[in-house]
Amino acid sequence: MNSIAAMPNTANTPDLDAVRAAFPALQTEVHGHQVAYFDNAATAQKPQVVLDRIDQYYRQENANVHRGVHTMSQLATDAYEGARERMASFLGASDSREIIFTRGTTEAINLVASSFGRSFGPGDEIIVSAMEHHSNIVPWQLLCERTGARLQVVPVTEDGELDIEEFPILLNARTRLVALVHVSNSLGTINPVRRIITDAHGLGVPVLLDGAQATPHAPVNVQELDVDFYCLSSHKMFGPTGVGVLYGKAEHLEAMPPWQGGGDMIEEVSFTGTTFNEIPHKFEAGTPNIAGVIGMAAAADYLETLGWSWIKKQEQDLLGYATTQLSGIEGLRIIGTAPKKAAVLSFLVGATHPYDVGSVLDRLGIAVRTGHHCTQPLMKQYGIPGTVRASFAFYNTRPEIDRLAEGLRRAAQMLA
Amino acid sequence: MSVLTERAQNLIEEFELFDDWMDRYQHVIDLGKELAPIDESFRSSDYRIHGCQSQVWLQPGQEGANVQFRADSDAQITKGLIAILLRVVNDAPAHEVAGTDLAFLDQLELKEHLSPTRKNGLDAMIKQIRLYAGAMAARSSQSS
Numbered sequence: 174m175n176s177i178a179a180m181p182n183t184a185n186t187p188d189l190d191a192v193r194a195a196f197p198a199l200q201t202e203v204h205g206h207q208v209a210y211f212d213n214a215a216t217a218q219k220p221q222v223v224l225d226r227i228d229q230y231y232r233q234e235n236a237n238v239h240r241g242v243h244t245m246s247q248l249a250t251d252a253y254e255g256a257r258e259r260m261a262s263f264l265g266a267s268d269s270r271e272i273i274f275t276r277g278t279t280e281a282i283n284l285v286a287s288s289f290g291r292s293f294g295p296g297d298e299i300i301v302s303a304m305e306h307h308s309n310i311v312p313w314q315l316l317c318e319r320t321g322a323r324l325q326v327v328p329v330t331e332d333g334e335l336d337i338e339e340f341p342i343l344l345n346a347r348t349r350l351v352a353l354v355h356v357s358n359s360l361g362t363i364n365p366v367r368r369i370i371t372d373a374h375g376l377g378v379p380v381l382l383d384g385a386q387a388t389p390h391a392p393v394n395v396q397e398l399d400v401d402f403y404c405l406s407s408h409k410m411f412g413p414t415g416v417g418v419l420y421g422k423a424e425h426l427e428a429m430p431p432w433q434g435g436g437d438m439i440e441e442v443s444f445t446g447t448t449f450n451e452i453p454h455k456f457e458a459g460t461p462n463i464a465g466v467i468g469m470a471a472a473a474d475y476l477e478t479l480g481w482s483w484i485k486k487q488e489q490d491l492l493g494y495a496t497t498q499l500s501g502i503e504g505l506r507i508i509g510t511a512p513k514k515a516a517v518l519s520f521l522v523g524a525t526h527p528y529d530v531g532s533v534l535d536r537l538g539i540a541v542r543t544g545h546h547c548t549q550p551l552m553k554q555y556g557i558p559g560t561v562r563a564s565f566a567f568y569n570t571r572p573e574i575d576r577l578a579e580g581l582r583r584a585a586q587m588l589a
Numbered sequence: 590m591s592v593l594t595e596r597a598q599n600l601i602e603e604f605e606l607f608d609d610w611m612d613r614y615q616h617v618i619d620l621g622k623e624l625a626p627i628d629e630s631f632r633s634s635d636y637r638i639h640g641c642q643s644q645v646w647l648q649p650g651q652e653g654a655n656v657q658f659r660a661d662s663d664a665q666i667t668k669g670l671i672a673i674l675l676r677v678v679n680d681a682p683a684h685e686v687a688g689t690d691l692a693f694l695d696q697l698e699l700k701e702h703l704s705p706t707r708k709n710g711l712d713a714m715i716k717q718i719r720l721y722a723g724a725m726a727a728r729s730s731q732s733s
Contacts, residue, residue: 204610525665526643526664526665526667528642528643528664528666529666529667532614532666536610536611536614544642558644583611587611587615588618588665
């Protein structure tokens, strides 16, 4: 495996061509064009080192974890638990027992809703915001149905920021949890989470952050944030699909009941009663996604080797360039203009439907997302059926953005 | 050759006249613009086709033994695809529409331009048209 060559040179600024060459899927042809992949907020492409790591696991190390005395099982367990250490350091957690592997952010939130939320009762309140992804709305609605708790919603301003003045008003003695998106998937807004956590903790209220769109773009340190729960998805940060992390403070996780039963999560089982394993295993019933977990750790390695300062610089350059280029298109309206944004550009072109624009762009080999981006309440607030969303990663280029702008002009002409 | 197959064949030939995808798309969009409007009362969730990412409403209708659908969408390309579909089925006997699989769209070289979600939406619409046509055919045969 030529994975060394595929890694960018860390001593210097990474070379963009070399970085792009490390992502096989970026070479894909779509309708005769090399794909311009602007759907990174839906899922990001995978570098060769991640693919190689998964391949190596299946070829050489495949065995079940936490089970066998045999060497391969121990190798697999070492790799799996090593990945836990890796993800703990990736998130700045002090203790790897605070890292629970899940199927992704959605499952992480559902875990907290099912387990931490079990003690919620009638009249208790959960605060979310109007810019949440459905995966940070529906688990709480289901919890409210079960327990009689209520959802309180922090409004969003016209430019796509949290109406932060409203937050302290919603926060009260009945609030049991604040569950908030760190970076908005449909607008790109970076929320002022430190201030929210400080305010919430002032009343003893724990905070969960949906970090699915934050971890691909910037380092996150859960200890510095003092956040209670933090959720991420591997596939959005250049790792494999079907795996993610729930970080939880040990004090919470230890007090929480298990949410799924099965192997690995028990200490002792009998028909008169079962005792449960310690954290993190208490929350990982059944054989986990071993290859996925190991691949996710390889993605974390990749990102940190590439370097956050370069990643941020590259993405902010792309966002600024795209904002300028697209703003020059007649009738184009950007949805979400908060001053602090991740590299996401949501927009509408005149009166055209996002699906029509997306279909024309696809024919030009340009991959964007169209629709409501699983944030229907937010789209309703703006009174639109959805948007076209271009979400950038560090491997995108200015010439690709030129193609996008040109494609949008053609689409506007065809759909006029 | 049934009337449906004949119409589908005509459409395929019509689309073969266009060399490039942009012209083909443009034709689809233009066909959508010619679509007869639906009655406002049909623009409701009862008549909405689920499975489409854009909104699509289908208004069933009948003239004698023949089907007479109207439909609308908030997206232009979708509307054009509906227009193509209705050009084939409208004024054709209900029993024939119910009994034909309407897969001709695959041959218009449009299928590759349809995103999977749009393809699902189209399949949902074809299914709904055939269900309505089946019900109309059953009613016609009872009353005759």
